[in-house]
Amino acid sequence: MSVTVIGLGPMGHAMATAYLDKGYDVTVWNRTARKADDLVARGAHLAPGVEAALKANELVVLSLTGYDAVHAILEQVPQALAGRTVVNLTSDTPANARTAAEWVASHGGTQITGGVQTPPPGIGTPGVSTYYSGPADAIETHRAALEVLTEVDYLGEDPGLAALYYQIGIDMFWTGLVGYLHGQAMARAHGVSARQFREHAVKSLDFGYFVELYAPRIDAGDHSGDMENLAMAAASLEHVVRTAEAAGVDGAIPRAILDTFRRGIAAGHGQDSLTRLTDVLTS
Ligand code: NDP
Incomplete structure (x- = not known):
């Protein structure tokens, strides 16, 4: 003690x-x-x-x-x-x-x-x-x-394993949290308060469905775009950038994601699922 x-x-x-x-x-x-x-x-x-x-x-x-x-x-x-x-x-x-x-x-x-x-x-x-x-x-x-x-x-036993799991988690955490804050900057700029959007934010941030769907597909290298694809995601994100910038909100964060989608499309993966990004993001 x-x-x-x-x-x-x-x-x-x-x-x-x-x-x-x-x-x-x-x-x-x-x-x-x-x-x-x-x-x-x-x-x-x-x-x-x-x-x-x-x-x-x-x-x-x-x-x-x-x-x-x-x-x-x-x-x-x-x-x-x-x-x-x-x-x-x-x-x-x-x-x-x-x-x-x-x-x-x-x-x-x-x-x-x-x-x-x-x-x-x-x-x-x-x-x-x-x-x-x-x-x-x-x-x-x-x-x-x-x-x-x-x-x-x-x-x-590997002393690096806890650090690795932690960094994987914190990678997702920071990205997700900044996504939330960017969304709230956009909400505020358009006259919607963070409190007004609170319940919707909690639902939007619940990625459990996608984690369950994607995990076996990522491991199997199955990137079939039967439900969503990079071309659709890029078009969708362009709308986000325009909505943000129209209200004076910095579009750099969604633009960085859009660039990543476009890299996938340029590599011939426009009709593939977003899971293809696990390859696009690996050098
Ligand atoms: P801080 O960075 O606020 O605390 C840092 C501590 O490290 C202080 O005691 C500081 O001393 C000491 N320190 C930093 N540099 C030196 C140095 N060169 N020599 C001696 N002491 C030094 O971190 P937190 O307390 O918030 O977090 C600690 C750890 O836990 C971090 O690794 C963080 O990533 C992790 N963590 C934090 C979470 C959080 O929400 N805060 C959540 C999960 C994990 P001094 O007071 O003199 O500056």
Whole structure:
């Protein structure tokens, strides 16, 4: 029932809070120390440095901006990693996650890689999960502590796997979310409020039907345009661009998608399903 949390951005702060709520003995360290003030007021220990933070507990949770920050911090005191399990919940590429896991292991520690699938308010609440990968025995040893944060979605031993799943998810998330915001800029410019459109937005953003339909077709390389095709999609997107630009809304985002559709059409795939984009987008 003790843990160190390094990195007190909104996410690490929420994690330290969740551990305090569950009665854990929590040690924290952050480059900007004042971000620990309220946690210390609640009983957390502020380590005077990285070495003390690592030595305080066998289980160390890292929540940093990227792996450059991970290395900037841990490379100060690599000897302090011996015997430590580092739960690295920092977003970065699968390759960087693998390199870091090897480096931690070379200093006698163990890295569990994680990709958190909730914003900070979801930490410690039911129904949200984190992708994990790395040594199965380390996951099992620390499962109770991991479950203080979110449910555990364990993917396998490869330390890059959790980072990969996370980046795939976040790729779809950012693209979808910016699509929502672009739509709302267009709505507002045409006099429709975000609240007015709220219910329609929720329905439009529900891609479950297409995921179920497309997944087996993508895997089978079946791009038959029996339901929709790239030529139709390009014509449809031209209407979106015109509706946006007529109201003074930047059309760059739909234009970028339109360009992608047109690349597919130019390559002779105008009558193929949009699933053909999985090929068009691969160099
Ligand atoms: P922030 O980028 O706000 O937090 C960054 C933390 O990293 C801070 O503690 C910051 O220290 C520290 N840091 C950055 N660079 C350095 C450095 N060179 N040396 C030392 N410390 C450094 O991120 P969040 O807290 O929002 O998120 C943490 C991780 O979780 C990220 O990888 C993010 O992608 C991921 N994530 C975030 C979600 C969210 O909604 N916020 C959702 C899911 C995942 P300082 O305070 O001194 O600046």
